[in-house]
Amino acid sequence: MNGEVAGFVMVVGDEVEQVYVSADHRGSGVAPALLAAAEREVASNGHSLAWLAVVAGNTRARRFYERQGWTDEGLFDHQAPHQDGPIPVPAHRYTKPVTT
Secondary structure (H helix, E strand, C coil): CCCCCCEEEEEECCEEEEEEECHHHCCCCHHHHHHHHHHHHHHHCCCCEEEEEEECCCHHHHHHHHHCCCEEEEEEEEEECCCCCCEEEEEEEEEEECCC
């Protein structure tokens, strides 16, 4: 809308690394569209299963991914990148089968 960024998604291999939607565009359908594009990208990278990490306390995001058909496989220590080396962050691992 008027050239502003509504959101973005980042995919690395089989991981949906980031999904971001600006506050002004939440609830507008941008998030499901971005996530669907990410799923297609994971599949086009040759993977049959996509995964992503959600910080344990982010219940809003967890509900969103579950509504989109993702499965919570439980807690794990996500190794978040940091300039001094990876930092373990308690997160839930979500997965979803993907196809091209």
